[in-house]
Amino acid sequence: MPVPDSMISALIDLNRADDEGLVAQLTSQLRSLIATGRLVKGRTLPSSRGLASDLGVSRNTVSYAFEQLAAEGYLEASHGRRPMVAVDGGERVTEAGAVASRIRPGKPRLSPWASSLTQTDWPMSYQARLRPLRPGHGDFREFPNEVWARCLRRSAVRAARRELGPVNRPRLREALAHYLATSRGVRATADQILILPSAQAALTLIAAAVITPGDDVWVEDPGYPGAAAAFRASGARVIGMSLDEQGMQRIRGLAAPTLIFMTPSHQHPTGRLMSLSRRTEFLGLSRPGKTWIVEDDYDGEFHYDSRPVPALQGLDAHGRVFYVGTFSKVMTSDIRLGYLVIPRAMVGTLEIVQRHIGLIAASHIQEALAEFIADGHFLAHLRRVRRIYHARRDHLVEGLERHLGDVLSAEVSPGGIQLVARLKRGRADQVAVKRLVEAGVETRALSGLALGRPRDHGLLLGFAAWRESEITAALRTMASCF
């Protein structure tokens, strides 16, 4: 179909972050519009000035692209006139030997959503093999695989008798509602719980359901990159809020956003706990009914020094909080199960969105997990790994002091599966991370988790997934690198 003049710039998608320069991108995209017959022979293109202004690039960028396409025979250009398409696209171009040989397919055109996701540094491009001290993981070697296998087997056998039931299995919803109420202070009935393949899926679902392009979303800075990526891809303007000892702090004077994302129980990555007064302040902001809060309680099960602080969701009297959780930390990373507790007013609507996006977890795994929880295996496992991870955290903190006390200072957080060690001198955490990876130790640079200009420089170190001997070996390697 021929493309109207006003649409040409809308069909072009230039990415300033791409290694390929703007001229090369524009040339290849115009070439493919001609080759596919969307710009037909004889068609005049906009002037270089007009197209440059529509695309927000310099006039030279457009002129160079036109010159290149003229040299290749796709355009006829003469001084002072708008360039004209010189060949027919589609099959006729292919038949015209000389031109066909020059046609190279352009890069696939992506939606704004996919282009946004491909431009973020998330998920991290880690090596496939898990190496010490990669943050964000529990120890899958400690997981009771035999017990889990029995639950899976029973669930699979029962599947033959099971009716094709709801996508969110009632037994698991009930078991989770009970667990979350007693252990995290979450106030919800079973029908408010959606079972999803991960916490990240929950963030994607929320973004799809409540974000209109241009909406403001506040996130913690430094914070969890997966959340910023999901909201930005939906067209949100993501604004970072810095942290103090009480957790995320709002920038005064900014109008309340559509959504605030936070990790109040154990801030990712600093491990800080959000104070009660801050929680109340943010809840107050959400009360008029415009602002949603997303509470990501990704590792709230792990607390070592004191009783855990209940979830913020339990304080919400006005139904404005989404509560996100995952089993990838507390069971194994590859179990691929998470959940989302939704405000009552969203029951029904969000299940429809869930079905359309297809973020549905396998029924037999949901049933197996319901049994694993109901029979007490989940809590038993949790109690056991909590003890183990507590000892590993202490071991890492002591080891950091002993082996790297002059370069790093550990921030001991009361829970979680990873901790921050700040650089005592300098800001070169990204350089340190590179050097450590080459030596076999995986960490994450704190500055890489900043949304704006990084204020924090240090390393994020995982401790839960590593035995004490592995932690000591990693620390010795680190000491030799610094």
Ligand SMILES: Cc1ncc(COP(=O)(O)O)c(C=O)c1O
């Ligand atoms: C703060 C935070 N939220 C959510 C997630 C994602 O969890 P899942 O693996 O269930 O997507 C992570 C994973 O590292 C995380 O650190």
